[in-house]
Amino acid sequence: MEKVAVSLDEVIPGMITAESIMPNEKQIILQKNTELTTNMIDLLKKWKIESIYVKYQQAAVSQAHIKKPLPVKSHQLRLTYPSLQKKYNQVAQISGNIFEHMRNMEYLPYDLFRQLIYPALYDLLDEPELLTRLYQLKPFMNDIHCHAVNVGLIAGLIGRWCGFKEPVVQSLILSGVMHDIGKTQIPPSILKKSTVHTLEEKEILKLHPFYGYYLIKSVPDAFPGIECAILQHHEREDGSGYPQGIKSAAIHPFAKIIAIADVYDTLTMSNDKKNLNLFSALEIIINKMFLKFDPDYCKIFVRNALHSLNRATVLLSDNTQADVLYFPCFMSAKPLLKRTTGASLDLNQTTSISIIDIISTSSCTAPS
Structure with a gap:
């Protein structure tokens, strides 16, 4: 044309x-x-x-x-959401364009994130059961910039679940989208290396929070707290994080929320054989709740995430299907299931069977 x-x-x-x-x-x-x-x-x-x-x-x-129904690249019974995928792909493409443009540049086009990316992600927060739907779109997430979009969305969800007002949710979304902005200043030969990084390369990678912090500090009208979220999103409650090794009291609340969103997305969303389903990822988050992550924000995130999985249909390791009835143990991602035979199965009471994948959730409907 x-x-x-x-x-x-x-x-x-x-x-x-x-x-x-x-x-x-x-x-x-x-x-x-x-x-x-x-x-x-x-x-x-x-x-x-x-x-x-x-x-x-x-x-x-x-x-x-x-x-039009989309081709399913994962489990054949998994449903997808064409309208959501279109919106998601559009904002991921724009975000990726901005990131690529920034590579090796010394300024941050903050207005592009605020005026283009934020409104689109804020609208996506209204999608029903967004967390599980993002997981079911995982086979279509082929761009590394999807991670930034995912973290922005998950951080926005946590902000809403915490009852924060829109300006705070906006700051969290922008913090999530830009949390790895410092990686644009790292040589692509290191950032995109497919083999194991050397110790020196690992130390260079750990500098990306500093690089991102200096980029956002040059923006005079950036929302308060974003610079701390970018600098501190790899810090941990017990002081084992980087780049400063600070502990809980010194970590900004935004950074604590971004840390949860970042790790959760890394566990579930990236196209990697080590990826976990939502149940396994949430179990890891729960296990690290008191040492690595802020327990209050973790509880809010896990409680709402588990709620979205009630009545989900799952695929088990014995190649059978079952429905999630509820989660009987406090702060456990192992549900009580109802098998297709009608028998109940409590995953807290067995180690021989586990959840392999999510087939559908309670609000899943076939695309029209």
Whole structure:
């Protein structure tokens, strides 16, 4: 499709950029082939962009593929959520573009995160049972930048579950999305190395909280607390973390929440053979609740996460299915199950059978 120059006043959501949009020679606002949203168009107006090149695509055509069932790459009975996946992929792409643009640059395009990424993630918080739905979209998360989006979403969920008001939730979302922003200053040869890192390389990787802190400190209007979250998200309650090795009282609340979201997502979301299902990941979080993580935030996170798994249908290690009835033990991710035969099975009372995967949750419905 040929590119067409369109006045910004005539640009509508659903159009596709035919060229990267650059207000100057050094900065890219949006990459080529980006599907425009209302927030993006508003941002372009703030940058005083008068016209852009687009591949025009009517909104109806652009939205048509949302209703098509997506190919399932994991367990054949697992359901997916096309509308959620489309929204998720869009914000992950934008986030990835910003991260790639920042590589080896010495400034942080904070307004792009605040005006583009935050509104999209805040809207996604309204998705029912978002935590389990993100897990079921895991097979489609092929970009390393998905981790930043996931941590932002999970941190926002924890903020809501804590009863925080929107400005605090906004700061948590931005803290989560930008928590690893310092990695843009680390050489790709180290960051993307597929083999085991040397001790020297590991020490360089551990500098990313400092790099991120210096980047966010250069932003005069950044929300309070974000700089601490970026600097301290690898600190631990017992002082065993890095880069400063500080203990509980010295760690900012935002950093404590990001730490939980970061570890949980690493355990469950990345495309790696070591990934765990939600139950196993939550059990690890529970076991580290008093030594590594803030127990109060952990309890809130675990309680709400387990609640979202009530009535889920799971695949067991003996290749049978069962439904989650409830969690009989306080702060345990091992549920009481009802097998398809009608028999009950308490995973707290056995070590021979475990949960392998989640097939569906209580609110799962097939895509329309």
